[in-house]
Amino acid sequence: MKQNQPKIHVLIPDGESHLLLEVINCLSESDCLVVTVMSSKQDNPMRFSRYIDNYSYYPPSSVEDWIGYINKEVEKREVDVIMPIFETGIKALIANRQLINCSDKLLDWPSVQNFETAINKWKLYLHMSQYGISCPKTYLLRRDTPIDTMDFPLIVKPTKGFGGGLEVELLKDENEFKEFLERKTEMETEFIAQEYVRGEDYCCNVLCLDGEILNYTVQKGIMWGAKRFGAQLGQEFIYNDEILKISSELMKSLSWSGVACIDIRFDENEKEYKIIEINTRYWRSLVGSLVSGVNFPLLSILMHIKGRQLQKPYKEVKFFNLKGLVKYIRNDYRNLINLRFIWRNTALKYAILDPMPMVYKFFTRKWI
Incomplete structure (x- = not known):
């Protein structure tokens, strides 16, 4: 980068999110950014990151007050781009855009209505059924839901959830x-029951503008932790035209702008891909996409500042996060000698280059 080229000042207003580490790792690849983070978490290890220029703590507050804090930071830091990273903050900002003093600095996102459709698994099922997009048969659970209409096994999950497999269960029979x-006598949370699709897990990660996918990666799950419905520890990045086609149909139907992570399964019985749900935010395997050659957070910023960013070929690689790396080594200790792979295809490199958040987290951990 040329010395006299102006920096892009970026504000992440929801830095309490667990996704902040992944986003910052991606943004660290560019020297053209000045990153400011707002957070409702004062004791956040990420405030020690070498790639965060300013870290501001604001106590939890109403949406109106929170946006007021954003306006304050935008003016104080001369922010060019407002970049929320998690569903709660994204939805609050697009629903209250009129409260943002410089709303044109907010990254591109879909309408509130389409965002709500995508984030609600029942509404998404109805939407996909209307548009003829392949997906598992789904039921909205009520106390009087007739069991005889259901085909077991079923996956039950909240209609709204933030990933990690929380409250997701496999029910094998009546x-x-x-x-x-x-067990759910109160049913305070709305649940769906989704046909269990036997097959392999995939994701299509996208960056869109007005329903068109501009950048994407496709990944196949190859390693999981103890929770089968939790986050993947390892992925293999591949090309798959069928997955891209069904993902494009969905994004077009939602007139989607911004990023999304689309969960997909290949139905081994019906021999077709089915969309399971959408993560309407950045995702835990962001660094995997980065290693394959697509830096979604940076591309989101550049698209907002400079316009459309054309897709570049990405590499078909395997990637493991830190927990996945440990499991990868434990599975075969001979993998320890594969230092080139470990440096290039795991998250270890980013932990070493920006060690202070992890060091702080280690020494402040409650051991008893």
Whole structure:
């Protein structure tokens, strides 16, 4: 980068999100950014990151007050781009855009209505059914839901959730379904039951503008932790035209702008890909996409500042996060000698280059 080229000042207003580490790792690849983070978490290890220029703590507050803090930071730091990274903050900003003093600095996102459709698994199912997009048969659970209309096994999950497999269960038969309803006597959270698709897990990560996918990666899950429905520890990045086609149909139907991570399964019985749900935010395997050659956070910023960023070929690689790296080594200790792979295809490189958040987290951990 040329010395006299102006910097781009970026504000991340929801830095309390667990995704901040992934986003900052990606943004660290560019020297053209000045990154300011706002957070409602004062004791956040990420405030020690060498790639965060300013870290501001604001206590949890109403949406109106929070946006007021954003306006304050935008003026104080001469911010060029407002970049929320998690569903809650994204939705709050697009729903209250009129409260942002410089709303043109907010990254591109879809309408509130389409965002709500995508984030709500029941609404998404109805939407996909309307547009003829392949997806598992889904039921909205109520106390009086007739069991005889259902085909087991079923996956039950909240209609709204933030990933990680929280409150996701596999019900094998009617007895387990009845036990589930008994445990959820209050039913304060709305649940769906989704046909269990036997097959392999995939994701299509996208950056869109007005329904058109401008940048993407496709990944196949190859390693999981203890929770089968939790986040993947390892992925293999591949090309798959069928996955790109079904993802394009969905994004076009939602007139989507911004990023999304589309969860997909290949139905081994029906021999077709089915969309399971959408993560309407950045995702945990962001660094994997980066290693394959697509830096989604940086591209989001550049698209907002400079316009459309054309897709470049990405590499078909395997990637493991830190937990995945540990499991990769434990599976075969001979993998320790593959230092080139470990440096290039795991998250270890980013932990070493920006060690202070991890060091702080280690020494402040409650050991007893």
